[in-house]
Amino acid sequence: MKQFKNFGFGTQIRKSPFFEATVRWGAQEFSVYNHMYIPRDFGDPVQNFWNLVNDAILCDVAVERQVEIIGPDASKFVQMMTPRDLTNMSVGQCKYILVTNSDGGVLNDPVLLRLGENRYWFSLADSDILLWAQGIAVNSGLNVTILEPDASPLQLQGPKSGEVMNALFGESIMDLKYYWHREVELDGLNLIVSRTGWSSELGYEIFLQDESQGDELWEKIMEVGTSFGLKPGHTSSIRRIEGGMLSYHADADINTNPYELGLDRLVNLEMKEDFIGKAALHRIQKNGVRRKQV
Amino acid sequence: MKQFKNFGFGTQIRKSPFFEATVRWGAQEFSVYNHMYIPRDFGDPVQNFWNLVNDAILCDVAVERQVEIIGPDASKFVQMMTPRDLTNMSVGQCKYILVTNSDGGVLNDPVLLRLGENRYWFSLADSDILLWAQGIAVNSGLNVTILEPDASPLQLQGPKSGEVMNALFGESIMDLKYYWHREVELDGLNLIVSRTGWSSELGYEIFLQDESQGDELWEKIMEVGTSFGLKPGHTSSIRRIEGGMLSYHADADINTNPYELGLDRLVNLEMKEDFIGKAALHRIQKNGVRRKQV
Incomplete structure (x- = not known):
């Protein structure tokens, strides 16, 4: 390189x-x-890997932009955007999903958060799903508003991240289950925290909801975390490859379908609800895939 | 910095x-x-500026990705995507346009090329208009195919660029008018050249149509151009600001409307055809804008 x-x-x-x-x-x-x-890079990617797997790291992942879908038809609209069956998704839950186009091509692999009965966030990989969502809304006849909210996540990942969260937010945060989220407060900062991440380690994402408070939030977390061994860091390519996690554009793009990625579990062709790409994915499944990542 | x-x-x-x-x-x-x-940067942005305004530079702008709209309803679909009146756009012509969403917000400011009766390219600034276009196609009822073609432009810009083009493609290329394009051949490479650019100088864009031939095309142009003073370079921020040209994201985004940018000339609310954002832009024009770039 x-x-x-x-x-x-x-x-x-x-x-x-x-x-x-x-x-x-x-x-x-x-x-x-x-x-x-x-x-x-904070100086040494290999050291960053060890910080992650032995202790904990704090990573700026504000690049995971959020797309908010809100309105009376939000649930119907969000289901239209993904082959994953969302019928049983509760408020407070997160789900790892794929977004597909009419050809069954993968446009993104976000984590979806259901913030309210009629309010969702897509926490995105690297493509403008805001434009895709606004585009399909144009003639959809559905009553939704689609915007980029003021929301910027940090990832706190590693075996010590639970202790840091406990020290920051109190004992009650330990009830937060894997792939669930909740609203919390930290000295007057309004945050959303989820037990998600991109590390295959215990980990959390902390969503800042006022971009003017970035410095304040970072320093508060580092101050509390230092005694538990928390280090500044970055999402580890070594760990994510080891963990078999997808990196959009590197491993998948608009010309890749979910079956080629071995992500059949994220596609439900049997559900009643329609979604964009359903007919194409039916066809692809029937004909079998030509290539597959392992 | x-x-x-x-x-x-x-x-x-x-x-x-x-x-x-x-x-x-x-x-x-x-x-x-x-x-x-x-x-x-090729070592000195100020020297690059002088190379551009005194002689000519060759710039890799393959990042200007193309979105191709092709099919029986291509013209109707493309008009739906922009507030600029395309009624009189000829095959062979280029037009600088805005792409707006339902709120009249600017999603991109591409150069549009009409390659054939039913075939267009959007030569894009930095946003995924491929997803926007595929999104609005979903429920449009129009018969179009939307893809990213194998097309990668170079910019040859500066007062000497005409002489270089003449030496490369022969005297006939001198007929190419401002904002027109044509297909040409260079020692077996199939290219499209347009008299466009991002420099306010005499200039051309040369679209490679086979990504395996990048090295070959670059070297052929530099070999012929050197005797005219052609240098490798990059699109000059100094010159584009001097020329009052828009840089998407720096000067405009989804929350900016064409009137705020002083680009009223790219909006035609009187035309019969509908386009996405027409109602919103009517409203904005009637109410007057709150801010304006100068």
């Missing part, structure tokens, strides 16, 4: 609310994801 | 067909645009 001397920060690419904090805490290399900078 | 030591190239971000050539010719800094790397 060739390394280049300089990486200039332009005005066309957004900075995360945690950008200044990550620079202060040693971020040395950035990439771009969803039109935003993401720190990719 | 803080500079960082390293910029790592990850697998999640695509490389241009001209990537290796630009590195060989001195590219030192990259940014990311439409999920691809774009060279942003």
Whole structure:
């Protein structure tokens, strides 16, 4: 991998609310994801891996932009966007889903949060699902509003992350089950926390809901976390490959279908509800796939 | 502008067909645009500016991804996507257009090429209009196919660019008018050239249609161009700001409408045809805008 001397920060690419904090805490290399900078190196990726698997790391993943679907037809609209059966999804739950187009091609693999009866967030990989969702809404006849909310997640991941969460939010947070979320407060900051992440380790995501408070939130977490061994870090490519987790664009794109990815479990062709790509995926399943990732 | 030591190239971000050539010719800094790397510095941005305004530069702008709309309803569909009146657009013509959503927000400001009676390319700024277009097609009832073709543009810009084009393609290319395009051949490479660019100088874009030929095309152009003073370069932020040209995300986004940008000339509310955002832009025009870029 060739390394280049300089990486200039332009005005066309957004900075995360945690950008200044990550620079202060040693971020040395950035990439771009969803039109935003993401720190990719705090000096030593291998050390970052060990920090993650032995202790805990705090990662700026504000690049996981949220798309909010809200309105009386939100549930119907969200089901239309994914082959995963959402019939039994409760308020407070998260689900890992695929978003497919009419050809069954994968457009994104977000975590979906159901925040209220008629309110959802897609926590996105690197593609403009805001445009896709607004596009399919145009002639859908469904009553929904689709927007990008002010929401920026951090990932707190690693075996010690539970202890850090306990120290930050109190004992009650230990009840939070895998792939559930809830609203919490931290010294006046209104947050949403979920037990999700991209590490295959115990982990949490903490969604800031006011971008002016990025510095404050980062420092509060690091201050409490340091005694548990918490380090600033970045989502680990080593761990995610080990964990068999998908990286959109690297492992999948619009020309890849769920079966080629071995993600059959995220597709339900038997459910009554229709979704975009259902007919195409039926056809693909019947004919068998030509290639498969292992 | 803080500079960082390293910029790592990850697998999640695509490389241009001209990537290796630009590195060989001195590219030192990259940014990311439409999920691809774009060279942003060949050692001295001010020298690059003078190369552009005095002679000519060759820029890798393969990041300007194309979206192709093809099929019997292509013209109707494309008109639905933009507030600019396309009634009189000829095959062979290019038009600078805006793409708006239902709220009149700007999603992109591409150059549109009409390649055939029923075939168009959107040459895009930095957002996934492929997803937007496929999204609005879902319930449109129109017969179109929407894809990303194998097409990667270079920009040849500057006062000497005409002479270079003449030497490359022969005298006949000098007939090509501003904002028109045509198919040409260069030693067996099938290309589309347009008299467009992002420099306010005389300039051309050269669209490669087979991504395996990037190196070959780059070297052929540089070989012929050197005697005219052609240098490798990058689209100049200095020149584009001087020229008052829009940089999507830096100057406009989904929450900006065309009137706020002073781009009223790209909106035709009087035309018979409907387009997405027409009702909202009517409303905005009637009520007057609250802010305006100057």
